[in-house]
Amino acid sequence: xxxxxxxxxxxxxxxxxxxxxxxxxxxxxxxxxxxxxxxxxxxxxxxxxxxxxxxxxxxxxxxxxxxxxxxxxxxxxxxxxxxxxxxxxxxxxxxxxxxxxxxxxxxxxxxxxxxxxxxxxxxxxxxxxxxxxxxxxxxxxxxxxxxxxxxxxxxxxxxxxxxxxxxxxxxxxxxxxxxxxxxxxxxxxxxxxxxxxxxxxxxxxxxxxxxxxxxxxxxxxxxxxxxxxxxxxxxxxxxxxxxxxxxxxxxxxxxxxxxx
Amino acid sequence: xxxxxxxxxxxxxxxxxxxxxxxxxxxxxxxxxxxxxxxxxxxxxxxxxxxxxxxxxxxxxxxxxxxxxxxxxxxxxxxxxxxxxxxxxxxxxxxxxxxxxxxxxxxxxxxxxxxxxxxxxxxxxxxxxxxxxxxxxxxxxxxxxxxxxxxxxxxxxxxxxxxxxxxxxxxxxxxxxxxxxxxxxxxxxxxxxxxxxxxxxxxxxxxxxxxxxxxxxxxxxxxxxxxxxxxxxxxxxxxxxxxxxxxxxxxxxxxxxxxx
DNA sequence: TCAACTTTGTGCATCCGTTCACAAGCGGTA
DNA sequence: TACCGCTTGTGAACGGATGCACAAAGTTGA
Numbered sequence: 303x304x305x306x307x308x309x310x311x312x313x314x315x316x317x318x319x320x321x322x323x324x325x326x327x328x329x330x331x332x333x334x335x336x337x338x339x340x341x342x343x344x345x346x347x348x349x350x351x352x353x354x355x356x357x358x359x360x361x362x363x364x365x366x367x368x369x370x371x372x373x374x375x376x377x378x379x380x381x382x383x384x385x386x387x388x389x390x391x392x393x394x395x396x397x398x399x400x401x402x403x404x405x406x407x408x409x410x411x412x413x414x415x416x417x418x419x420x421x422x423x424x425x426x427x428x429x430x431x432x433x434x435x436x437x438x439x440x441x442x443x444x445x446x447x448x449x450x451x452x453x454x455x456x457x458x459x460x461x462x463x464x465x466x467x468x469x470x471x472x473x474x475x476x477x478x479x480x481x482x483x484x485x486x487x488x489x490x491x492x493x494x495x496x497x498x499x500x501x502x503x504x505x506x507x508x509x510x511x512x513x514x515x516x517x518x519x520x521x522x523x524x525x526x527x528x529x530x531x532x533x534x535x536x537x538x539x540x541x542x543x544x545x546x547x548x549x550x551x552x553x554x555x556x557x558x559x560x561x562x
Numbered sequence: 563x564x565x566x567x568x569x570x571x572x573x574x575x576x577x578x579x580x581x582x583x584x585x586x587x588x589x590x591x592x593x594x595x596x597x598x599x600x601x602x603x604x605x606x607x608x609x610x611x612x613x614x615x616x617x618x619x620x621x622x623x624x625x626x627x628x629x630x631x632x633x634x635x636x637x638x639x640x641x642x643x644x645x646x647x648x649x650x651x652x653x654x655x656x657x658x659x660x661x662x663x664x665x666x667x668x669x670x671x672x673x674x675x676x677x678x679x680x681x682x683x684x685x686x687x688x689x690x691x692x693x694x695x696x697x698x699x700x701x702x703x704x705x706x707x708x709x710x711x712x713x714x715x716x717x718x719x720x721x722x723x724x725x726x727x728x729x730x731x732x733x734x735x736x737x738x739x740x741x742x743x744x745x746x747x748x749x750x751x752x753x754x755x756x757x758x759x760x761x762x763x764x765x766x767x768x769x770x771x772x773x774x775x776x777x778x779x780x781x782x783x784x785x786x787x788x789x790x791x792x793x794x795x796x797x798x799x800x801x802x803x804x805x806x807x808x809x810x811x812x813x814x815x816x817x818x819x820x821x822x
Numbered sequence: 823t824c825a826a827c828t829t830t831g832t833g834c835a836t837c838c839g840t841t842c843a844c845a846a847g848c849g850g851t852a
Numbered sequence: 853t854a855c856c857g858c859t860t861g862t863g864a865a866c867g868g869a870t871g872c873a874c875a876a877a878g879t880t881g882a
Contacts, residue, residue, distance in 0.1 A: 339796075340838075340839060341793075342838095342839070342840095343839085344792075344793055344796050345789055345793055347792075348786075348788065348789040348792040348793065349773065349786075349789060351792070352771060352788065353773070366858090366859065366860090367859075367860070368859085373773065374773055375773040375774075375775070377840090377841080378859095379840080379841055379842070379843090380839095380840065380841075382859090382860065382861065382862085383839090383840080383841090383861085383862080385860090385861090386860090386861060386862070390860080390861065392859075392860050392861080393847090393848065393849085393859080393860075394846075394847045394848050394849090394858080394859050394860045394861080395847070395848045395849055395850090395857075395858045395859050395860080396848070396849070396858085396859070396860090397858095397859070397860085398860090410796070410799075411792050411795055411796045411799070412795040412796055412798055412799025412800070412802075413792065413795055415795075415798075415799070417791070417794070417795050417798060419791070425690075426689060426690035426693050426694065427690045427694075429686060429690070430685075430686035430687045430689070430690045431787075433686050434686070434687075434787065436771065436787065436788055437787075437788075437791070440788055440791070440792075441795075442791050442795075480798055481791065481794050481795075481798075504798070504801065505794040505795075505797060505798055506794075507787075507790055507791065507794060511612060511696065513609065513613070513633065513634055513635040515635075521794060521797040523790050523793060523794060525785055525787075525790060526608075526609075527691075527694065527696060527697075527767075527785075528608065528612065528696055528697075528700055529605055529608040529609060529612075530767055530783050530785060531677070531679075531697070531700070531702050531741065531767065532604075532607075532608040532611070532671050532673065532700075533601075533604055533605055533608065533783060534677070534741050534765040534767060534781060534783060535671055535672040535673055535675075535677050535701075535702075535741075535765075536599075536604050536670070536671045536672050537765060537781045538672055538675075538677060538740055538741075538764070538765055538781075539670075539671070539672025539675070540672070541764065541779075542672075600868075600869065602868095602869070602870095603869090626828090626829065626830090627829075627830070628829085637870090637871075638829095639870080639871055639872070639873090640869090640870065640871075642829095642830065642831065642832085643831085643832080643869090643870080643871090645830095645831090646830090646831060646832070650830080650831065652829075652830050652831080653829080653830080653877090653878065653879085654828075654829050654830045654831080654876070654877045654878045654879085655827075655828045655829050655830080655877070655878040655879045655880085656828080656829070656830090656878070656879070657828095657829070657830085658830090
């Protein structure tokens with residue numbers, strides 16, 4: 303927690319930096335700024351945040367855009383532009399203060415609040431999610447589990463007893479669930495989604511391989527293994543096609559026969 | 563290939579359509595076309611494919627761009643453009659033949675070949691992946707499992723015995739693994755990735771929350787739960803901020819003061 | 823055969839995100 | 853203090869994806 307600006311009352315830590323930022327910028331500015339951040343940039347900010355957290359743990363106090371970009375797998379111009387959406391918190395000629403940057407990204411990502419999570423569908427994946435340690439430690443406590451199987455009701459998984467799916471509305475309201483995770487078979491996903499929405503959940507992470515139909519005000523993110531595999535498959539095929547094409551001309555692009 | 567269409571001789575349709583397509587178009591054309599498909603469109607093609615498969619199972623033989631777009635959650639113009647990357651296989655005034663479209667998308671996505679998958683890291687997630695039925699049925703047989711824990715070696719998971727990670731090179735080569743799935747703790751991910759790459763695996767699906775460094779010729783896709791959750795968190799926060807903005811003007815959107 | 827109707831395929835304009843390039847700003851040094 | 857070198861922050865150019873709008877092409881029915 304060493305502060306690089308040695309000049310004066312430097313007990314300025316994360317919280318203090320945050321407060322001064324809030325003071326310098328009106329709430330409306332922050333709002334306007336957040337609204338304007340491209341979705342792709344938000345995803346990268348989350349990655350930067352993890353890298354920065356790792357840096358902080360290793361005692362790094364300052365980092366340049368070049369270094370951070372390298373660690374995050376992007377180019378430095380993009381990184382600086384992404385950070386500029388958050389605000390101007392770097393020091394020219396020096397770089398960024400790791401702690402300060404962490405706190406500002408957390409603020410923009412809304413990580414200063416707790417977001418209670420409900421997992422629906424306690425099969426293989428649901429178990430894995432309920433036991434996944436990464437959630438609570440990052441501000442996403444798993445507050446409820448649901449399944450349609452009555453035999454599972456009451457059984458604790460990852461320390462939390464499973465509720466029957468029929469209780470979803472009351473339990474979600476009571477525990478202030480803001481994010482619902484759907485890990486059910488595809489046939490059940492839309493119905494579960496509808497129930498979550500009517501329970502007031504406005505953000506859904508969907509692992510079921512279906513396209514959910516939701517009202518406009520509900521945000522859905524999809525994690526689809528089959529799609530990911532098929533994208534990889536596409537690249538395998540394209541690569542093989544290119545190799546075949548190049549081989550027709552005798553040798554590979556770089557003069558070497560690829561996978562002979 | 564496993565035939566998921568239950569209707570008897572339907573594999574013939576697929577194969578025949580493919581053959582005629584290959585005849586109508588030179589291999590170079592197909593290659594050129596595949597090279598030009600935007601990544602975003604590839605992801606959507608995989609979604610269309612699933613929707614179409616479902617339609618086929620329900621006995622639907624023909625579908626219009628409007629219907630398919632609705633089911634896939636995109637607008638019809640985008641859908642038609644995406645399909646135009648694959649080729650012109652619709653009938654004006656009618657729509658698309660479901661079977662034909664399925665076979666052409668499968669061809670473009672490279673699903674006419676088998677892609678053997680290796681899963682590394684047999685923890686909660688690894689178990690879920692090994693037992694996930696969606697892979698084999700869609701042409702992605704899980705051919706190998708690896709873990710660093712010697713106690714797991716030889717134990718069958720999802721019908722496949724776990725190998726020790728030290729055997730990764732030989733086993734991957736022997737079983738012609740083309741896609742590696744990393745489900746290890748983050749600390750181990752880069753080392754595992756390096757081993758997969760040196761074993762000749764060129765496509766990697768990474769569930770570990772780290773940015774993998776790989777040679778240019780290796781394709782990596784990342785599934786990052788923390789990032790997904792944080793993106794949702796951002797939207798929760800943005801929404802709350804917007805509501806708060808309304809509060810500045812008096813009361814919240816629904817007449818309730820948020821965070822008083 | 824022809825006209826009316828439906829739906830595809832695509833050129834074009836637009837928008838959004840990425841990249842480039844450099845001025846502005848800061849710390850260090852003499 | 854004045855200068856030098858380094859790094860940020862951002863205006864502007866660029867490129868790629870999206871959405872519109874319509875001609876082309878096929879079907880249906882008389």
